[in-house]
Amino acid sequence: NAGVTQTPKFQVLKTGQSMTLQCAQDMNHEYMSWYRQDPGMGLRLIHYSVGAGITDQGEVPNGYNVSRSTTEDFPLRLLSAAPSQTSVYFCASSGGERRAFFGQGTRLTVV
Amino acid sequence: GENVEQHPSTLSVQEGDSAVIKCTYSDSASNYFPWYKQELGKGPQLIIDIRSNVGEKKDQRIAVTLNKTAKHFSLHITETQPEDSAVYFCAASKPTDSWGKLQFGAGTQVVVTP
Numbered sequence: 001n002a003g004v005t006q007t008p009k010f011q012v013l014k015t016g017q018s019m020t021l022q023c024a025q026d027m028n029h030e031y032m033s034w035y036r037q038d039p040g041m042g043l044r045l046i047h048y049s050v051g052a053g054i055t056d057q058g059e060v061p062n063g064y065n066v067s068r069s070t071t072e073d074f075p076l077r078l079l080s081a082a083p084s085q086t087s088v089y090f091c092a093s094s095g096g097e098r099r100a101f102f103g104q105g106t107r108l109t110v111v
Numbered sequence: 112g113e114n115v116e117q118h119p120s121t122l123s124v125q126e127g128d129s130a131v132i133k134c135t136y137s138d139s140a141s142n143y144f145p146w147y148k149q150e151l152g153k154g155p156q157l158i159i160d161i162r163s164n165v166g167e168k169k170d171q172r173i174a175v176t177l178n179k180t181a182k183h184f185s186l187h188i189t190e191t192q193p194e195d196s197a198v199y200f201c202a203a204s205k206p207t208d209s210w211g212k213l214q215f216g217a218g219t220q221v222v223v224t225p
Contacts, residue, residue: 004154033212040120042200042215043155058212059112090154098143098204100213102154 002026006091006103013081013110021076021106023091029101031094032074036060036087037105043090049074081110113138115203117216124191124223132219134201135183141203144184145213146175149198158199159186191223 007022025032033048045058049068063085065077078085088107092100114137124130142163147155161168161175168175177184188195198220202213
C-alpha cells in the first residue's frame with residue numbers, strides 16, 4: 001500500500017517557468033490537499049479538494065492552480081514560478097475521520 | 112480564522128527523560144487535534160490525535176492532553192529515545208472545515224541526546 005505518492009522529489013526552476021507537482025493516493029480518500037512548508041511557519045494550506053471535480057482555495061493560493069479529475073490524483077500547477085515559491089510542498093489525503101496522511105514532499109527551488 | 116501557537120520551538124532532552132510540547136488554539140469551535148512527527152527529509156507522520164469529547168489519550172510512550180476551557184493541548188513523550196528526535200507539529204481543525212483542513216503550529220525541534 002503506497003499511501004500518498006508525490007513526484008518529483010526535487011526540482012529546480014527558473015523564474016517564470018511553469019511546472020506541475022504530481023500527487024496520487026491509493027486509499028480511496030475523498031479529501032486531498034496541498035501544503036507548503038517554510039522554515040518557522042509550519043505547514044500552510046494552498047488548495048484542497050473534497051472530491052473529484054471540486055476544489056477550493058486555502059490560506060496561500062496565489063500563484064498556484066489545481067484540478068481534480070479523479071479521486072486518486074490531485075496535481076498542483078505553478079503558473080509562473082517566482083523565488084517566493086521556493087519551498088517544500090506536501091500533498092495529503094484524508095478519509096472521513098479527518099486523519100490526514102502526507103506524502104514525502106517535493107523540494108522546489110526557484111532561481 | 113483559527114490560529115495555533117506552539118511552544119517551545121526547540122527542545123533538548125536527555126535520553127530517558129520526558130518531553131512536553133504545548134499548543135494553544137484560538138477558535139473554541141475546533142474539535143480535532145492531531146500531532147505529527149516529521150523526520151529529516153520526510154513527510155509529516157500522524158502519531159496521535161485527540162477529539163474534543165475526551166481529555167487525554169495515550170499510545171505507549173506518547174500521550175496527548177486537551178483542556179478545552181483553556182484552549183490548549185499538549186504532547187507528552189516519556190522515556191525519550193534517540194529515535195524520538197524530529198520536528199513535531201500540532202494542528203487543529205473545526206467541524207465546519209472540510210475534512211482534513213488543518214491549521215498547523217510552527218513546529219518544535221526535539222533533540223534527544225544519548
